[in-house]
Structure formats: C-alpha cells, structure tokens
Amino acid sequence: MAEKRAEFIKLFREFADSYPPTPQGEYHLRHYEEEREQGRRNFEAILEAERQGEDVTDQVLMKLLPYVHWSSVKPKKRIELLADSGSLRQTVRNLCKVSTLPHV
Numbered sequence: 001m002a003e004k005r006a007e008f009i010k011l012f013r014e015f016a017d018s019y020p021p022t023p024q025g026e027y028h029l030r031h032y033e034e035e036r037e038q039g040r041r042n043f044e045a046i047l048e049a050e051r052q053g054e055d056v057t058d059q060v061l062m063k064l065l066p067y068v069h070w071s072s073v074k075p076k077k078r079i080e081l082l083a084d085s086g087s088l089r090q091t092v093r094n095l096c097k098v099s100t101l102p103h104v
Contacts, residue, residue, distance in 0.1 A: 039064070 019025040042063035050056045 020029060042059075046056045046059045046063065049059060
C-alpha cells in the first residue's frame with residue numbers, strides 16, 4: 001500500500017507541475033467554476049425529472065458523465081453513441097440500484 005501511495009504522490013506532483021501551465025490546463029482552470037455550476041444545474045434538473053417519474057437515464061448519460069462534451073459532438077454521432085450505450089445504460093441502472101443514487 002505504501003508503494004502505491006508513493007507512486008500516486010509522484011504522479012500527482014508530476015501532473016500538478018506540468019498540466020496547469022499548458023494551454024489546456026489554463027483553459028480548464030478558467031472554466032472550472034462555470035462547468036461546476038452547469039453540472040449542479042444539470043444534477044438538479046435530473047433530480048426534478050426523476051421526482052416527476054421520468055426515466056432520466058439518457059439525461060444522466062449526456063449531462064453528468066464527464067467523458068463527453070456533448071456540445072462538441074455532432075447530433076448524428078450523439079445518436080450513434082447513445083444507440084451503442086445500451087450496456088452502459090444497464091450498468092448505470094444497476095449501479096443506481098445498489099447505491100443511494102436515484103433509480104433510473
């Protein structure tokens with residue numbers, strides 16, 4: 001365990017020293033609060049939709065998971081990604097069933 005901790009600290013320091021001063025890092029830092037606020041609004045909207053009895057699976061996939069910035073994905077590609085995400089949808093549902101997240 002100590003070995004993994006030391007490796008993590010080494011990698012984190014390397015990241016902290018190298019990423020923030022890059023153009024991508026500076027962009028990320030400039031937009032951090034704005035993106036966090038958008039995430040909060042998305043989460044609240046999804047909670048409200050869930051309270052209304054709506055299936056919120058697609059909203060969770062499109063608005064909460066950080067791996068895709070949907071605004072940068074062409075609409076046709078969005079449809080393809082969602083069509084291919086059936087197993088991911090089931091995974092999200094299963095995770096929600098065993099967690100404190102709203103059931104989707």
